Amino acid sequence: MSIEYNPFLPRPAIVNAVRDESLETKTLKISLINWRANFLPGQFVQLLLPGVGEAPFCIASSPSDSKHIELTIMRRGLVTNAAHYMRPGDAVGIRGPFGRPFPVENFKGRDLVLVATGIGIAALRSLILYTIENRKDFGDITLLYGARFVEDLVYRDELRGWAEKINVIVTLSKPSEKWNGLKGRVTDHLGAINLGKGSLAVICGSPAVMVSVAQSLIGKGLDRRDVYLSMERHMKCGIGKCARCMIPGGFLVCKDGPVFSAGEISLEEVGE
Amino acid sequence: MGLIQELRKRGFEVVGPSSEGGVVKLVPLEDETKLETDYVRTLNSPKDFLLPDKERLFRYKSTATITSYGLKIRFPTVEGPCPITIVPEYSPPRGKLAFFGIHPCMVNSIRYLDKVMLSDPADPYYKARREGLFIAVLECAEGDEYCFCKSVGGDKVPKGYADLSIRKEGDGFVVKARSQIGCGLLMEESTEEVEEISPKMKEEYLIDAKDEETIETKDPAPLLEGCTLCSSCTVVCPTCYCSDIQDRFSLMDPSNVERVRVRMSCQRRSYSSIAGGVIFLKTKNDRFKWRMKHKFPFSEKMYGMPGCVGCGNCIAFCPSRIDFRTFLGRRVA
Numbered sequence: 001m002s003i004e005y006n007p008f009l010p011r012p013a014i015v016n017a018v019r020d021e022s023l024e025t026k027t028l029k030i031s032l033i034n035w036r037a038n039f040l041p042g043q044f045v046q047l048l049l050p051g052v053g054e055a056p057f058c059i060a061s062s063p064s065d066s067k068h069i070e071l072t073i074m075r076r077g078l079v080t081n082a083a084h085y086m087r088p089g090d091a092v093g094i095r096g097p098f099g100r101p102f103p104v105e106n107f108k109g110r111d112l113v114l115v116a117t118g119i120g121i122a123a124l125r126s127l128i129l130y131t132i133e134n135r136k137d138f139g140d141i142t143l144l145y146g147a148r149f150v151e152d153l154v155y156r157d158e159l160r161g162w163a164e165k166i167n168v169i170v171t172l173s174k175p176s177e178k179w180n181g182l183k184g185r186v187t188d189h190l191g192a193i194n195l196g197k198g199s200l201a202v203i204c205g206s207p208a209v210m211v212s213v214a215q216s217l218i219g220k221g222l223d224r225r226d227v228y229l230s231m232e233r234h235m236k237c238g239i240g241k242c243a244r245c246m247i248p249g250g251f252l253v254c255k256d257g258p259v260f261s262a263g264e265i266s267l268e269e270v271g272e
Numbered sequence: 273m274g275l276i277q278e279l280r281k282r283g284f285e286v287v288g289p290s291s292e293g294g295v296v297k298l299v300p301l302e303d304e305t306k307l308e309t310d311y312v313r314t315l316n317s318p319k320d321f322l323l324p325d326k327e328r329l330f331r332y333k334s335t336a337t338i339t340s341y342g343l344k345i346r347f348p349t350v351e352g353p354c355p356i357t358i359v360p361e362y363s364p365p366r367g368k369l370a371f372f373g374i375h376p377c378m379v380n381s382i383r384y385l386d387k388v389m390l391s392d393p394a395d396p397y398y399k400a401r402r403e404g405l406f407i408a409v410l411e412c413a414e415g416d417e418y419c420f421c422k423s424v425g426g427d428k429v430p431k432g433y434a435d436l437s438i439r440k441e442g443d444g445f446v447v448k449a450r451s452q453i454g455c456g457l458l459m460e461e462s463t464e465e466v467e468e469i470s471p472k473m474k475e476e477y478l479i480d481a482k483d484e485e486t487i488e489t490k491d492p493a494p495l496l497e498g499c500t501l502c503s504s505c506t507v508v509c510p511t512c513y514c515s516d517i518q519d520r521f522s523l524m525d526p527s528n529v530e531r532v533r534v535r536m537s538c539q540r541r542s543y544s545s546i547a548g549g550v551i552f553l554k555t556k557n558d559r560f561k562w563r564m565k566h567k568f569p570f571s572e573k574m575y576g577m578p579g580c581v582g583c584g585n586c587i588a589f590c591p592s593r594i595d596f597r598t599f600l601g602r603r604v605a
Binding site: 005006007008009050051052053054074076077080206207232233234236237239240241242243244246248249250252269 | 329330332333334335388389391393395396397484488513514515516517518519521526527529531533536543544545546547548550552565566569570571573574
């Protein structure tokens, strides 16, 4: 029996660097051994930790570097906990990239509103880096980022650098007394964002937050098709064979997504 | 039957129905196995051979060791080439597969699995097992009270899905060739046009479930009173293909890890859980509706055919005989 191409086989990679991001998150920089990952912002990979298992993560690095990928991982389950014990030089396996990316070509020339909560910003980092690298191609870019407290903010050091190129608004829902920035949830600060003609929004966060943010942006006059969500499901195979990532409407998050526009899916049903 | 021996001589692993301890099951037919031809339903389905319950995708070495205080996983560290040695092991059946004496509904279930597994990108493991598949259909004259293949179009053998057609007539059988391989087996010149008989149903139903909304708005709670979430319906279903991928190792030898694909059921809590403990299908009502949606509107949309072939296994083997036919449609005869 011969199999020319097997999408279930991981390809070799090693951990190049590990960076602490916040209390619960670390970013692994992974070097791909003798292969390149040609991806666009919004796509995901399956990370195999030998002896532990596999889990899907959105690529958090810029697509301009196809020899390395960065994954920002929050400690939650079996694989993510093990990922926090990784050190530079550890061997891992990577499958992918999989999924439909953000339609970045259609984004060109338009104003972008990026809304992220918690670890959701990891799925948007690739897009943020891509837009900063190609800053001329886009109009105004605003990032609205919500977290619980300062220690919870991911990419704390990078946010300042980003703020020089794009508008960055950070809001904390449970800040300490020392915090003198914005307080409250992201939905409280949507009003501060100018939504012009030709604006489009990209949202990533917990399912309930994504739905409420999308609904209020649509309420402010954005077209449903201009609101993009990066959906989260536990994809197992990545190629549409296990049906674990199916969402209402009969879409597979791994093949048809993870990026969907609000015009394609029913917002009421995809929430919790 | 001499045909089975002939098939085995040609290198096929022949699978057919056989009566075993009161139930009819599809089993690999050996010389002494008695073929059962007088049956309505089988406990298992072609799915169990084309897409096994547990299937090894590949094996690899990890550096896990057992210490006196438990399992310790030390990640392999790379100096030079990557040490994860992944040895893919494909486990093809002994020969090419042949299904002998399965009913048209089961043939339709193979068609559905083909649509799912061979759509781009094709599943390499399924494709390898599927190659050169031989199907001898045993026509079905009468169903039992759980059958409803006519309501979902599962009573007709799809084109190109039969090599032989077997019909019971009196005490004997009439075998007709429907493909080139079938002709060769019967030593006939050309294929014959077979006028298919349609099985007689004890009860007839009209099932209309193309629309997701109609399923969502109905309340399955009274129907599901007896549901124990045993997920038997998804196990015996010939088209339920949802799976889970796991890394497994023995505690005796934790360094040899195998990655396996195992069957998963949407009736289980872990089916829809994501990181952080969010579960999308919380109650049994949600999960039942999800099964219905996957079978009808989602499958129609994605693969152009319903994911239900009307075999009635999910009703017949349900401990509470939960009958979804009246939930989705109504009885017409």
